[in-house]
Amino acid sequence: MRHLWSTVQADWSILLQKIQEHIYLSVVSVLLACLIAVPIGIYLTTRKRLANTVITAVSVIQTIPSLALFGFMIPLLGIGTRPAVIALTLYALFPILQNTYVGISGVNPALIEAGKGVGMTRWQILRLVQLPIARSVIMAGVRLVAVQTISMATIATYIAAGGLGDIITRGISMINTAVILEGAIPVSLLVIVVNLLLLGLNRALTPKGLRKSTK
Template structure:
């Protein structure tokens, strides 16, 4: 029985392979562009909040509360303004990706030991030098952890873009559900899972690459 299901899946995949490749590329484009935009917004904003701590709790609380709005409801708000397709899906995914990186950037920067900051000032470093040579390198692991979490969310949530004609692997999954075709559902679901695993590995390796060699040796020991 299992062999029959497997054969059916492979036969369906061979027939649909060009569509699977096309939709996977659409999914990657939507996910990675949303990821890049969310990082460009949330990392600088997180650094700003770390320097204006009185604002931090209020801003993070508001962003957290707004992000409790269901994704489909937010799509409903966007469609009358931006129409359907890639653009509103990009805006919604970017919006939902802001919180993890914003919060982790803020926590990472504020967790830097005041002694290190004072030592840098004693060496004559400016605020910008302290930021880029002391605070950001130390907060790197926090920031990348937020990026990893956001990337996983982005890739998974991008499937919902099918409801506003944004393309991606969600198109294949919804077609499989409508046709009650398990093989077609797997054609969409498996690439999503593989993309999540791949981006997780890439970001873990990036974190390792950015870690100073001395710290790498200490961790391995």
């Protein structure tokens, strides 16, 4: 522990920089995945025949080894932050897309008919009925993706995108456990903090009467 602490003290400025890079890669990728996958998931609920084809096609991305996907980015976009963000975003699409589709599709049809009966438009039904009910399912997908993305962002070091993976790979090359832990521990802490923040956000968005049933 003393060796680890002395290593952190010596690399403090570098560690903060790598944490910032790691957060940037993760947050931008998750936000982009949400902006892409949630609207598509909502659209697919109105196109049931198309849904299975699109969801299956997107799920194929999950079968590509993460290191290989980053490697595929090099001849297309070179190295650096942009190809890393694109690769991480592609990996993040499927859970959000699937959970959005399942969440919206699972809304009781009687509630939708009731909304139509009081004169709601399709947009109002989506905003006031379907999304609030499906929110927990969608947020579960976002939480899963956030954890996955933070962990996977360490591989971005192999295409010179920075992040905590730089420290971890440096520790591996030096066969230095303290340096490896210096990079690995912040990744684990980021996963825990982000998961708690998303749980808190989900709870804050839940009406008070339903909070006891929200996990």
